[in-house]
Amino acid sequence: MKKNIPFLDLKSINAQHRAELIQVFERVLDSGHYILGDELKRFENSFAKYCETKHCAGVSNGLDALHLILRGFGIGAGDEVIVPSNTYIATWLAVTYAGAVPVPVEPLESTYNLDPALIEAAITPRTKAIIAVHLYGQPADMDAIMAIADQYHLKVIEDAAQAHGAIYKGRKVGGLGHAAGFSFYPGKNLGALGDAGAITSNDDLLIEKVRMLLNYGSKVKYFNEEQGFNCRLDELQAALLSVKLPNLEVETQQRCRIAQQYTEGLQGLPLYLPSVPEGVSPVWHLYVLRSAKRDELQSRLAEQGIATLIHYPIAPHQQGAYKAFNQLSLPVAEKIHQQVLSLPLSPVMSQSDVEQVIAAVKACAE
Amino acid sequence: MKKNIPFLDLKSINAQHRAELIQVFERVLDSGHYILGDELKRFENSFAKYCETKHCAGVSNGLDALHLILRGFGIGAGDEVIVPSNTYIATWLAVTYAGAVPVPVEPLESTYNLDPALIEAAITPRTKAIIAVHLYGQPADMDAIMAIADQYHLKVIEDAAQAHGAIYKGRKVGGLGHAAGFSFYPGKNLGALGDAGAITSNDDLLIEKVRMLLNYGSKVKYFNEEQGFNCRLDELQAALLSVKLPNLEVETQQRCRIAQQYTEGLQGLPLYLPSVPEGVSPVWHLYVLRSAKRDELQSRLAEQGIATLIHYPIAPHQQGAYKAFNQLSLPVAEKIHQQVLSLPLSPVMSQSDVEQVIAAVKACAE
Ligand SMILES: Cc1ncc(COP(=O)(O)O)c(/C=N/[C@@H]2[C@@H](O)[C@@H](OP(=O)(O)OP(=O)(O)OC[C@H]3O[C@@H](n4cc(C)c(=O)[nH]c4=O)C[C@@H]3O)O[C@H](C)[C@H]2O)c1O
Ligand SMILES: Cc1ncc(COP(=O)(O)O)c(/C=N/[C@@H]2[C@@H](O)[C@@H](OP(=O)(O)OP(=O)(O)OC[C@H]3O[C@@H](n4cc(C)c(=O)[nH]c4=O)C[C@@H]3O)O[C@H](C)[C@H]2O)c1O
Numbered sequence: 001m002k003k004n005i006p007f008l009d010l011k012s013i014n015a016q017h018r019a020e021l022i023q024v025f026e027r028v029l030d031s032g033h034y035i036l037g038d039e040l041k042r043f044e045n046s047f048a049k050y051c052e053t054k055h056c057a058g059v060s061n062g063l064d065a066l067h068l069i070l071r072g073f074g075i076g077a078g079d080e081v082i083v084p085s086n087t088y089i090a091t092w093l094a095v096t097y098a099g100a101v102p103v104p105v106e107p108l109e110s111t112y113n114l115d116p117a118l119i120e121a122a123i124t125p126r127t128k129a130i131i132a133v134h135l136y137g138q139p140a141d142m143d144a145i146m147a148i149a150d151q152y153h154l155k156v157i158e159d160a161a162q163a164h165g166a167i168y169k170g171r172k173v174g175g176l177g178h179a180a181g182f183s184f185y186p187g188k189n190l191g192a193l194g195d196a197g198a199i200t201s202n203d204d205l206l207i208e209k210v211r212m213l214l215n216y217g218s219k220v221k222y223f224n225e226e227q228g229f230n231c232r233l234d235e236l237q238a239a240l241l242s243v244k245l246p247n248l249e250v251e252t253q254q255r256c257r258i259a260q261q262y263t264e265g266l267q268g269l270p271l272y273l274p275s276v277p278e279g280v281s282p283v284w285h286l287y288v289l290r291s292a293k294r295d296e297l298q299s300r301l302a303e304q305g306i307a308t309l310i311h312y313p314i315a316p317h318q319q320g321a322y323k324a325f326n327q328l329s330l331p332v333a334e335k336i337h338q339q340v341l342s343l344p345l346s347p348v349m350s351q352s353d354v355e356q357v358i359a360a361v362k363a364c365a366e
Numbered sequence: 367m368k369k370n371i372p373f374l375d376l377k378s379i380n381a382q383h384r385a386e387l388i389q390v391f392e393r394v395l396d397s398g399h400y401i402l403g404d405e406l407k408r409f410e411n412s413f414a415k416y417c418e419t420k421h422c423a424g425v426s427n428g429l430d431a432l433h434l435i436l437r438g439f440g441i442g443a444g445d446e447v448i449v450p451s452n453t454y455i456a457t458w459l460a461v462t463y464a465g466a467v468p469v470p471v472e473p474l475e476s477t478y479n480l481d482p483a484l485i486e487a488a489i490t491p492r493t494k495a496i497i498a499v500h501l502y503g504q505p506a507d508m509d510a511i512m513a514i515a516d517q518y519h520l521k522v523i524e525d526a527a528q529a530h531g532a533i534y535k536g537r538k539v540g541g542l543g544h545a546a547g548f549s550f551y552p553g554k555n556l557g558a559l560g561d562a563g564a565i566t567s568n569d570d571l572l573i574e575k576v577r578m579l580l581n582y583g584s585k586v587k588y589f590n591e592e593q594g595f596n597c598r599l600d601e602l603q604a605a606l607l608s609v610k611l612p613n614l615e616v617e618t619q620q621r622c623r624i625a626q627q628y629t630e631g632l633q634g635l636p637l638y639l640p641s642v643p644e645g646v647s648p649v650w651h652l653y654v655l656r657s658a659k660r661d662e663l664q665s666r667l668a669e670q671g672i673a674t675l676i677h678y679p680i681a682p683h684q685q686g687a688y689k690a691f692n693q694l695s696l697p698v699a700e701k702i703h704q705q706v707l708s709l710p711l712s713p714v715m716s717q718s719d720v721e722q723v724i725a726a727v728k729a730c731a732e
Contacts, residue, residue, distance in 0.1 A: 011398030018395065025391045029384065032377030034552040034559050060426060060561070063582070063596040089590050093582060096593045099465075186400040193400050194600030195426070216429070216459060217687050222679050224455050224687040227462045230429040234560030236602075313588050321583050321590040 004305035005353055008187055009346040013251075016348070017243050021193075024239045034235050036215070043238035044198070046245055047182075050165065051174030053200040055207040058233030059214055061195040062161040062183025066094030066131065068231060069179045069199055072209040073155050075100050079128040082154075084114045085315060085333035087133045091159050092316045094181075095131070103127070104317055104325070106332040110275050112136060112288070115332075116144035123148075129155040134163035134173050136311070136342075137189065137255075137285035138276065142168050142176045149177075157181065160200075162285040164189045165252050169279045174200040184241060189255070189285050190248050192237040251347035255284040258345055258354050262287050265358035269365045272339070286311055290339035291365060298341055300364035306357055309342045370671035371719055374553055375712040379617075382714070383609050387559075390605045400601050402581070409604040410564070412611055413548075416531065417540030419566040421573040424599030425580055427561040428527040428549025432460030432497065434597060435545045435565055438575040439521050441466050441494045448488050448496040448520075450480045451683060451699035457499055457525050458682045460547075469493070470683055470691070472698040476641050478502060478654070481698075482510030489514075495521040500529035500539050502677070503555065503621075503651035504642065508534050508542045515543075523547065526566075530555045531618050533647040540566040550607060555621070555651050556614050558603040617713035621650040624711055624720050628653050631724035635731045638705070652677055656705035657731060664707055666730035672723055675708045 014021065028039060040058050048056035059065045075081065076099040083091050085104035095102040105122050108115045112135050119130065130149055132140040142156075149156045156177030160166075164182060166173045174180040184196035201207050212219050217228025259282075263273055272290035276282055288311060291297045298308050315333045317325035344357055380387065394405060406424050414422035425431045441447060442465040449457050451470035461468040471488050474481045478501045485496065496515055498506040508522075515522045522543030526532075530548060532539045540546040550562035567573050578585050583594025625648075629639055638656035642648060654677060657663045664674050681699045683691035710723055 009398075010400075011396070014395060014398065021395055022388070022392060026388060029380060029387055029559060030377070032375075032380065034376075035561065061596045090582060090596070093590075093593055093595070097595065193395060194602050195401065195596060195598055216456060222676075224459075224680075224682075224685040227459055227687045229459070229463065230427045230456070230561060232561055236560050310588070314590075316590075319590040321593045 002305060002356060005307060005344045005357055006346070007307040007309050007344050009348055010186060010191070012348045013346060014193070016247070020243045021240055024243055025236070028236045028239050035232060037235050039235040039239040039242070040233055043242045043245070046242060047198055048200060050245060050248070051200045052172045053175040054202040055200065055204070057199045057207055057211050057214065058238055059197045059199055060231040060233060061197040062181055062185060063090040063094055064229070064231040065181030065183070065197040065199045066091065066157065066159060067097045068210045068213050068229070069157050069181055069206070070094060070098040070100065070129070071213055072179070072206045073129065075128045075155070078126065080124060080126040081128060082119060082122050082130040084133050084135070085317060085330040086112055086336050087135060087159070087316065088161070088312060089316045089319060089321070090161070091131055091133055092322065100128070104328070104330060106330055107336070109332055109336070111138060111277060112336060113138065113140040114145065116141050116148065119145065119148050123152055127152065127154060129157055131157045131159050132177060133159040134166055136274070136282070136288050137163045137166055138282035139163060139166050139168035139173050139176070139280050141277070146177065161188065163283055165248060166283040167281040175202060178203060179206055184237070189252065189283055190241065190244060192241050194237055196233055196237040196241065198233070252283045254347035255345060258349055259284040259287050261351065261354045262343060262358065265355070266361060269362065271365055284345060286342045287345045288340050288342050290336070291341060292339060294339050294341050297364055301360055304360040304364070306360045307344060310340060311342050312337060368671065368722060371673060371710045371723055372712070373673040373675050373710050375714055376552060376557070378714045379712060380559070382613070386609045387606055390609055391602070394602045394605050401598060403601050405601040405605040405608070406599055409608045409611070412608060413564055414566060416611060416614070417566045418538045419541040420568040421566065421570070423565045423573055423577050423580065424604055425563045425565055426597040426599060427563040428547055428551060429456040429460055430595070430597040431547030431549070431563040431565050432457065432523065432525060433463045434576045434579050434595070435523050435547055435572070436460060436464035436466065436495070437579055438545070438572045439495065441521070444492065445494040446490060446492040447494060448485060450499050450501070451681060451696040452478055452702050453499045453501060453525070453682065454527070454678060455682045455685060455687070456527070457497055458688065461497070466494070470694070470696055472696055473702070475698055475702070477504060477643060478702060479504065479506040480511065482507050482514065485511065485514050489518055493518065493520060495523055497523045497525050498543060499525040500532055502640070502648070502654050503529050503532055504648035505529065505532050505534035505539050505542070505646050507643070512543065527554065528651040529649055531614060532649045535645045541568060544569060545572055550603070555618065555649055556607065556610060558607050560603055562599055562603040562607065564599070618649045620713035621711060624715055625650040625653050627717065627720045628709060628724065631721070632727060635728065637731055650711060652708045653711045654706050654708050656702070657707060658705060660705050660707050663730055667726055670726040670730070672726045673710055676706060677708050678703060
């Protein structure tokens with residue numbers, strides 16, 4: 001029996017926690033306290049523990065997390081920040097938002113993440129930081145990136161929006177660089193019921209600074225030390241995330257099982273499948289393959305009721321938002337953007353759902 | 367029987383809607399759709415109707431609303447924006463956030479709002495807009511402000527964070543200038559269960575622009591035309607606000623009744639009570655009086671179990687965040703900041719609660 005396979009079955013994912021989410025909603029509603037309270041503190045503590053970092057500060061979303069980290073490190077006008085040419089555009093937006101200039105570096109075609117061998121050539125006297133994105137849930141090559149950063153006294157900011165809980169050489173992402181930005185956009189591995197995000201770090205001063213910046217630049221009510229923003233994580237979303245966090249490890253294992261089933265089932269086709277370097281445990285936010293006939297494959301799968309997405313169709317340097325970069329040639333990123341296709345991946349997918357997708361890809365990719 | 371009177375009894379205010387808020391939470395949870403969907407559209411339509419404007423765009427909070435309006439009008443680096451010297455600092459923060467310079471203009475001591483007679487002297491060739499705050503819930507003198515703006519081709523942005531539903535010469539705030547920013551911070555007259563806000567306007571182009579800017583600069587998924595932000599209003603908060611909006615008029619009437627009771631009951635004391643100009647219907651977000659012995663009055667009231675707040679203790683130009691403005695002399699704002707005190711005001715307050723506050727103020731103010 002064939003059924004339609006959604007790209008991400010968020011309804012079923014959240015339905016697993018239905019009773020508890022409703023109970024928590026009632027608790028927050030009845031508390032009368034909706035901003036910067038105990039629910040937030042509790043979630044921040046749990047998430048810091050989960051990421052094995054000293055601190056966590058809840059924020060409004062993943063883009064704001066990166067933006068606040070940059071501001072917190074004093075990075076802005078006149079500064080350059082190295083970013084991957086292959087990423088979700090929010091990585092770049094955080095940099096321009098802070099007033100700095102993104103300097104793209106190409107990824108490895110094998111991992112889709114920053115190629116450390118290319119970073120040094122992009123460093124100038126204005127370079128202040130590197131944003132290392134753990135794209136699709138797979139950690140970037142952090143040892144190599146940190147070594148370069150140490151040499152040039154650069155900050156390393158992890159963009160962990162897609163990589164909650166991913167492991168690099170025995171350590172969780174979020175604590176591998178100087179600070180990390182997470183997104184809890186509903187579709188993320190850990191998703192809120194609305195926009196949400198967090199900053200993790202072991203840097204006391206940075207966390208103190210971002211906590212001030214996210215609350216109008218104020219530590220003590222009505223005293224505004226700096227020109228801040230309003231980027232708070234609501235009590236409500238924090239409390240809902242606290243319900244879902246304990247299940248994240250199990251869901252990650254389910255994602256790994258599905259990814260393994262895809263990789264095994266799709267061998268021998270004219271497709272480029274994900275490859276995982278030694279020492280790295282991805283959390284499979286997305287299962288991304290590449291095909292020279294990507295658009296055809298996608299539409300044929302759609303005919304079979306298999307929903308797929310493209311992460312992403314247009315590279316940041318080719319967007320209207322970055323006109324000054326439109327003439328750049330970044331062939332690795334461009335090729336990736338032309339070929340990638342993300343298969344359905346919900347932790348609630350059954351083995352036979354996955355089999356159905358595999359069968360359809362086999363039928364369509366040949 | 368004396369009881370403690372809280373400043374704002376948010377718990378009871380929201381408890382009025384408890385069953386319906388829970389029901390709506392379940393509906394949104396079960397929908398599986400948490401960002402930019404029908405709940406948001408429904409709320410935007412209702413709120414536009416309520417404000418008698420053509421458009422409403424939900425946003426993350428009041429500060430972001432003002433910031434996005436400024437960006438939407440193309441106001442940024444090199445531009446000046448006239449702001450009241452007497453306001454919540456977020457009005458100023460929106461301007462610096464957009465990269466522009468706030469130029470403070472003193473208020474009328476009688477209304478606490480911008481003194482239109484002083485605006486012209488503050489206009490320079492770099493001036494692009496005036497932010498008119500309807501402070502404490504009372505509309506600013508919009509006819510005079512609009513006349514000056516017309517003459518100098520300036521945009522007028524209403525900061526209506528404290529003034530949902532207030533009326534100026536028969537017309538609701540939100541549609542009196544070129545665009546308006548609202549806050550639905552939980553303590554506002556219309557409050558969400560977390561941070562939330564909205565932009566209202568009759569300007570089609572502005573609304574199109576801010577809708578793009580608040581969603582990473584994107585109209586169509588993955589196509590980013592501009593360097594945008596993430597400032598969306600969640601489906602959940604939109605749906606919760608839709609529950610509370612129909613009750614706003616009744617709550618405003620209750621606020622008006624309480625304000626009237628205060629004004630009648632506090633006559634003849636050495637206090638400066640609020641005065642309402644002809645043609646203006648405030649919504650009494652706050653009931654703010656002034657006393658030469660404000661701090662003493664506040665602590666004596668606290669001893670009697672009456673919670674008060676100061677809106678605000680420190681003027682924006684005297685904050686650490688605005689060091690370059692610290693040497694400015696803005697005596698009207700400074701005096702106001704030294705003397706104001708906000709009395710408890712919850713729409714759920716009983717007549718006898720208000721009597722108790724009046725009796726306490728009488729005992730403490732003499
Ligand atoms: C590396 C990196 N850095 C920073 C960021 C910025 O973080 P942010 O500011 O928190 O967005 C991102 C964000 N990244 C994501 C980005 O990857 C992209 O993700 P996407 O997979 O295209 O998202 P989507 O199509 O909206 O949702 C995925 C699936 O989930 C379904 N869904 C979704 C929602 C919201 C729902 O309510 N119900 C559903 O059923 C629909 C789809 O099938 O677009 C999002 C808006 C960003 O938050 C990033 O990847
Ligand atoms: C003119 C103007 N322009 C732009 C803005 C910016 O809008 P924003 O970005 O949405 O904040 C404001 C915001 N304005 C307000 C500002 O007026 C100030 O308001 P406040 O009365 O000092 O606020 P508060 O003391 O936190 O709450 C008031 C009472 O409500 C109780 N309370 C509060 C909360 C949050 C709760 O969960 N439970 C409670 O019981 C405690 C208090 O007794 O501080 C807020 C953080 C801003 O949002 C403004 O006034």
